[in-house]
Amino acid sequence: MGSKKNSYSMILAIVSILIVFVIIKFVAPYAFMYLLAKDHTMPTPSTLMLWYMILAILGTLVYVSTSDLKWARFLSFILPAGDDKIKALFQKMIVLAFPLLVGWFAYSGTVPGTASPVELRIQHPTLLQEFEKLENPFANADEETKRRCIEEGKHLYQQNCRPCHGSKADGNGPFANAFRLRPINFTDPGTIATVVENFAFWRIKEGGPGLPNVSTPWDSPMPAWKDVLTDTQIWKIIMGEYVTAGVVARQREEIEH
Amino acid sequence: MIKLKPFMDFTSKKLQLRIVFTLFLAIFLLALATGTGMAQENVEAAKTTEAAAEATAEPAEATAEPEPEPEPYEVVDYRNFFGIDGRLIVWIISQLHLMFAAFVLAVPLFVVIIEVVGMKSGDIRYDNLAREFTKLLSAAFATTASLGGLLAFALYGLYPAFMRYMTDVFHPFMFIYALCFFGEVFCLYGYYYSWDLLSKTPKGKWIHISIGVMLNVFGTALMMLANSWATFMMAPSGIDMVTGTVTSLSHAFANFLWMPVNIHRIIANVAFGGFVVGAYAAVKFMGSKTDEDRAHYDWMGYIGNFIGLGALIPLPFAGYYLGREVYSASPVMGNIMMGGAFSWTFIVQAILIGMLFIGGNYYLWNGMSRIKGAERYTPYIKYINIIIFFCFAVWLTPHNLPLSGEERALIGEQYHPFSKFFGVMAAKNAVVNLLILSTFFSFLLYRRANKGETKPFSSHGRGARITLIIAAGLTVMYLAWYALGLRGLELEENILRYVSPLVTCLVIQIIAIVIAILLAFKNKGKLAQGFLFAVTTITAIMYFWYYGFVVMEKANLVLRYLSVTQVSIVISCLIVNTIIDVFLFKNAKEVGGIQWGKIPHRSQYALLLLCVAIVTLMGLMGFIRSGLRMNWHIYGYMQDTSAGSFTPSIAYMGWTVSLIVILFLALVSLVFWLAGLADKKKKHA
Numbered sequence: 001m002g003s004k005k006n007s008y009s010m011i012l013a014i015v016s017i018l019i020v021f022v023i024i025k026f027v028a029p030y031a032f033m034y035l036l037a038k039d040h041t042m043p044t045p046s047t048l049m050l051w052y053m054i055l056a057i058l059g060t061l062v063y064v065s066t067s068d069l070k071w072a073r074f075l076s077f078i079l080p081a082g083d084d085k086i087k088a089l090f091q092k093m094i095v096l097a098f099p100l101l102v103g104w105f106a107y108s109g110t111v112p113g114t115a116s117p118v119e120l121r122i123q124h125p126t127l128l129q130e131f132e133k134l135e136n137p138f139a140n141a142d143e144e145t146k147r148r149c150i151e152e153g154k155h156l157y158q159q160n161c162r163p164c165h166g167s168k169a170d171g172n173g174p175f176a177n178a179f180r181l182r183p184i185n186f187t188d189p190g191t192i193a194t195v196v197e198n199f200a201f202w203r204i205k206e207g208g209p210g211l212p213n214v215s216t217p218w219d220s221p222m223p224a225w226k227d228v229l230t231d232t233q234i235w236k237i238i239m240g241e242y243v244t245a246g247v248v249a250r251q252r253e254e255i256e257h
Numbered sequence: 258m259i260k261l262k263p264f265m266d267f268t269s270k271k272l273q274l275r276i277v278f279t280l281f282l283a284i285f286l287l288a289l290a291t292g293t294g295m296a297q298e299n300v301e302a303a304k305t306t307e308a309a310a311e312a313t314a315e316p317a318e319a320t321a322e323p324e325p326e327p328e329p330y331e332v333v334d335y336r337n338f339f340g341i342d343g344r345l346i347v348w349i350i351s352q353l354h355l356m357f358a359a360f361v362l363a364v365p366l367f368v369v370i371i372e373v374v375g376m377k378s379g380d381i382r383y384d385n386l387a388r389e390f391t392k393l394l395s396a397a398f399a400t401t402a403s404l405g406g407l408l409a410f411a412l413y414g415l416y417p418a419f420m421r422y423m424t425d426v427f428h429p430f431m432f433i434y435a436l437c438f439f440g441e442v443f444c445l446y447g448y449y450y451s452w453d454l455l456s457k458t459p460k461g462k463w464i465h466i467s468i469g470v471m472l473n474v475f476g477t478a479l480m481m482l483a484n485s486w487a488t489f490m491m492a493p494s495g496i497d498m499v500t501g502t503v504t505s506l507s508h509a510f511a512n513f514l515w516m517p518v519n520i521h522r523i524i525a526n527v528a529f530g531g532f533v534v535g536a537y538a539a540v541k542f543m544g545s546k547t548d549e550d551r552a553h554y555d556w557m558g559y560i561g562n563f564i565g566l567g568a569l570i571p572l573p574f575a576g577y578y579l580g581r582e583v584y585s586a587s588p589v590m591g592n593i594m595m596g597g598a599f600s601w602t603f604i605v606q607a608i609l610i611g612m613l614f615i616g617g618n619y620y621l622w623n624g625m626s627r628i629k630g631a632e633r634y635t636p637y638i639k640y641i642n643i644i645i646f647f648c649f650a651v652w653l654t655p656h657n658l659p660l661s662g663e664e665r666a667l668i669g670e671q672y673h674p675f676s677k678f679f680g681v682m683a684a685k686n687a688v689v690n691l692l693i694l695s696t697f698f699s700f701l702l703y704r705r706a707n708k709g710e711t712k713p714f715s716s717h718g719r720g721a722r723i724t725l726i727i728a729a730g731l732t733v734m735y736l737a738w739y740a741l742g743l744r745g746l747e748l749e750e751n752i753l754r755y756v757s758p759l760v761t762c763l764v765i766q767i768i769a770i771v772i773a774i775l776l777a778f779k780n781k782g783k784l785a786q787g788f789l790f791a792v793t794t795i796t797a798i799m800y801f802w803y804y805g806f807v808v809m810e811k812a813n814l815v816l817r818y819l820s821v822t823q824v825s826i827v828i829s830c831l832i833v834n835t836i837i838d839v840f841l842f843k844n845a846k847e848v849g850g851i852q853w854g855k856i857p858h859r860s861q862y863a864l865l866l867l868c869v870a871i872v873t874l875m876g877l878m879g880f881i882r883s884g885l886r887m888n889w890h891i892y893g894y895m896q897d898t899s900a901g902s903f904t905p906s907i908a909y910m911g912w913t914v915s916l917i918v919i920l921f922l923a924l925v926s927l928v929f930w931l932a933g934l935a936d937k938k939k940k941h942a
Binding site for chain 1: 593596615626650653659681857859
């Protein structure tokens with residue numbers, strides 16, 4: 001048994017986990033910066049770092065225990081190194097690194113800091129019942145009327161919404177940087193394209209103050225426009241806004257009753 | 258060789274006592290925690306009612322008459338259960354009932370199939386296995402019925418007004434339900450107690466199997482009847498939405514979400530049943546004292562996992578279908594579900610589903626160590642593992658990440674690219690399909706681990722050729738039918754042009770299937786399978802991942818067709834590759850047998866994990882399906898005006914679902930233990 005070559009599978013496992021860490025922590029921010037043509041890096045959020053690293057560790061442990069042989073080889077690294085100097089060195093490194101890592105976690109978790117709290121946000125607040133059955137009054141209008149509404153809506157959008165949501169509806173208005181939570185980028189297919197028009201109507205009309213109590217705090221500086229704009233104007237803005245952003249609202253589907 | 262002592266000796270009385278005590282303690286603490294949460298709500302509610310009562314009491318005293326009038330009969334709409342909110346009680350009882358019902362409905366489905374396999378192959382092991390499963394079934398049946406009765410009493414007692422209306426609408430079906438229940442009872446007992454009697458002759462065996470089939474018919478009918486009540490509450494139809502008058506009973510019964518829920522539940526029940534019996538086998542395996550028992554329970558665990566995984570593969574598709582129909586029934590309910598108040602529960606769901614896929618694969622990989630010849634395929638495991646964990650990571654990445662203010666400032670926009678590209682449906686659909694393809698690939702490796710040299714295709718005769726052509730032909734016909742359907746869609750011109758890439762992908766898949774079949778005929782079966790896997794991955798996973806974003810942006814109405822196309826392509830690959838595999842390894846030389854019973858204990862813990870994961874998943878999804886109605890009994894018609902009609906917070910939901918899971922596992926363990934008592938007696942005798 002003594003002459004048998006030592007297995008380094010534990011070291012390989014640790015190296016694999018470290019590679020995943022380096023990719024998520026250091027490579028991804030720069031990769032996104034170049035791919036998305038940003039002028040700054042896009043650091044991976046701490047929550048995702050934690051989740052992805054848990055998965056990486058779990059994945060490695062799953063792999064090394066897929067057979068008795070692999071598991072035994074993995075664990076064998078903690079057995080005496082004998083005359084294998086490299087193994088002895090690695091063992092010492094592990095013995096030192098592991099408590100240091102645990103210590104660092106304990107320290108960073110308890111050290112007093114000034115970070116703002118992480119919020120568990122949800123995408124869409126629950127739409128109030130009275131808004132569910134609403135319908136855009138121009139939905140069934142003729143093409144000419146629709147075209148006119150869209151043009152009017154675009155105009156109203158630029159007048160009222162542009163300062164925050166930007167002239168291209170990309171969330172880059174002149175005031176955008178003043179908010180902690182930036183205004184929504186409507187050109188992103190994950191935003192207004194995923195909701196029906198009524199939802200947009202509700203959000204414009206009632207704004208941040210009209211958000212429901214569940215899932216608070218919402219942290220939305222969106223004003224309630226009901227005192228400034230008429231319902232017709234809001235519908236027109238919605239039509240213009242979707243065209244400006246180049247996306248389409250979620251369509252209702254016909255169901256048989 | 259030194260025989261290692263097992264990590265845990267499940268036969269030890271001391272340990273069993275400790276487990277029972279721990280379970281009791283856990284249930285007690287959970288009940289205490291959930292009760293405290295509710296009690297706080299109740300204290301506040303009580304204060305307001307007291308205040309109101311005091312306010313009304315004073316003038317009453319002033320005008321008090323010497324002879325009190327007899328108190329009038331008061332019709333109440335809501336009651337609580339000794340101070341505990343009715344919703345919590347109904348939630349716990351209905352979920353427990355559903356879990357037992359899932360087991361009781363699923364097990365006969367595969368028991369009959371196992372019995373048929375046993376009869377056809379002449380292998381007595383299958384017959385014994387089917388019988389052992391039925392023994393568990395009859396033990397669980399009474400508990401299901403008791404919980405069902407309790408549920409009915411709880412509903413009628415705690416929600417009298419709501420149940421009065423439901424009874425008004427559905428009373429004819431309630432009688433049919435009762436009749437079906439009788440049918441199921443007689444079939445179950447007939448099936449279980451006539452096993453020996455009818456096993457003597459082939460004709461008798463067929464009668465026995467027919468009773469089993471009837472058991473399934475009654476069981477499925479029961480489930481479908483009850484489903485229609487639950488789905489009516491989510492998407493009511495056949496009634497006047499203002500007055501509540503029934504306009505069409507058949508529409509109220511066959512409402513919009515009825516069929517999607519039926520399909521989803523049947524498949525989910527099978528997965529549930531499979532994993533629960535898998536866990537039973539795992540416990541028995543670890544407690545076995547003889548090699549014979551170990552071999553038997555190892556095999557039983559393998560069958561349980563096989564059934565569970567087999568049903569788990571189509572489950573995401575059925576779930577997607579149901580989800581899509583929820584969106585169709587009400588876009589608002591859909592948004593609440595995936596993007597609103599329930600979106601975080603779907604992250605929990607993602608974790609549980611990921612655990613199921615990983616657990617299932619892990620069990621298969623560990624199982625390969627008991628097959629001689631498997632070492633040829635073990636190198637692939639690391640790649641499958643990487644793919645599965647990558648899919649898991651994408652699958653659970655939320656669109657709306659929890660971010661700190663500093664992180665938000667650093668990112669400079671609403672969404673980090675990870676959540677932008679991984680967090681939406683286009684990405685989720687792609688990875689879940691990849692997850693399914695990888696699990697299927699794992700299973701193919703497991704299947705061929707024992708197989709050596711294959712026979713040329715021509716040696717299987719014309720029958721094989723015809724079977725392959727028919728199966729592939731049907732698959733191709735389905736794909737062509739769907740492609741033609743897409744061509745004929747009546748949509749606006751600017752949306753319709755986004756449909757043509759889907760048709761192209763379907764045509765590519767059809768061509769790929771034809772090529773794969775021709776390759777299989779030329780004795781290049783492995784190449785054919787690889788080719789089909791590659792084409793499917795390129796079109797259905799990689800291309801559709803990208804194309805999903807395009808469609809989301811420009812024509813989200815096409816997203817539903819995209820998902821169905823994606824699923825159809827993946828399923829066609831699974832079907833054709835399975836059939837090629839069957840003939841590829843038919844009569845192939847065996848490298849070395851499977852050494853049943855020689856599997857590491859780790860794999861048995863994986864089986865236990867699978868069981869816990871699926872029970873939790875069912876508890877969670879039950880909450881979501883029912884909770885989506887928010888503060889409505891019948892969505893859009895009858896509002897829930899009771900104090901408990903709030904949507905619970907995730908923490909509160911977590912406590913309650915955990916309590917349900919522990920209660921179910923404790924009950925099921927008790928029931929299985931009782932079912933095993935008779936065997937112990939026989940052994941001692």
